[in-house]
Amino acid sequence: MKIGMIGFGNMAQAMLEGFLLKELVEPKDVFVCAAHYDLLCLRAQQYGVHACNDAQEVIDQSELILLAIKPYQVEALVPSLDFQEKLLVSVVAGYSFEKLSKLVSHGNTICIIPNTPIAIGEGITLVEEETNSTPEELASFMSLFSPVSLVQFVDEAHMKTALILASCAPAFADLMIEALGDAGVEYGLDRKMAYTLAAKMLVGTGGLYLEKGLHPGAMKDAVCSPKGMTIKGVTTLEKRGFRASLIEAVEAIEES
Ligand SMILES: NC(=O)C1=CN([C@@H]2O[C@H](COP(=O)(O)OP(=O)(O)OC[C@H]3O[C@@H](n4cnc5c(N)ncnc54)[C@H](O)[C@@H]3O)[C@@H](O)[C@H]2O)C=CC1
């Protein structure tokens, strides 16, 4: 399948890396454009994909088009494009199907929110339930995204909350890896090893939940021995409002 990417920043490159890793597309079948052509050419060369002059050229060359520009760039660009009855898959946060499809000429639309771990085939892709895509188009979309991510269909009312947990929270996890890494370095661990331990701990703890389905509180209790080491850290985090901070972070985005 020939795929196009309008916008070739962090999210587009993460998706492309996942698709290439799982051999879902070949670089010669990928067409990309971005705001700065010279920089685009350099990045496109790194992946072996085609750099196009503009978004219309991307659409001309592709069968399925991914829209990966910033939300504030959508109104100025999308209405000027002719999608030629091809499928547009938008990753733009804050653009529901109802809002985006009004701007799309001659093409069906699926609104999704992926997350950056899609680059290693461990992503989450939230898909807004409302779409005008055909069953064939939906099957094409699934063939691309299900090998690289957990695909979850979500109603429009809950897309924002789901995207905070799936797509914003990787940044929270990164803060945790960085902070635990700093603490490890403070006590003499090599920095790379400290980050690796923290990162693998997050992957394994998440995996344990997904595999066993235990309550997170029960998983925490299983680590805390009576009068042991872990409970001292847990009670310190509770006094400092660790869980409340995470809840407030979600609320801050939700209410923005
Ligand atoms: N970064 C993330 O983790 C996630 C991002 N998203 C969504 O992905 C979209 C892109 O975000 P990022 O990749 O993080 O931003 P970015 O700033 O890294 O990339 C934006 C890209 O759009 C290009 N662009 C700007 N104007 C253009 C135009 N007129 N024609 C063609 N390309 C143009 C820029 O050159 C750049 O390549 C946003 O709408 C965001 O809401 C969704 C889920 C997660």
Ligand SMILES: O=C(O)[C@@H]1CCC=N1
């Ligand atoms: O921060 C943002 O706006 C984008 C959307 C979700 C993750 N990154």
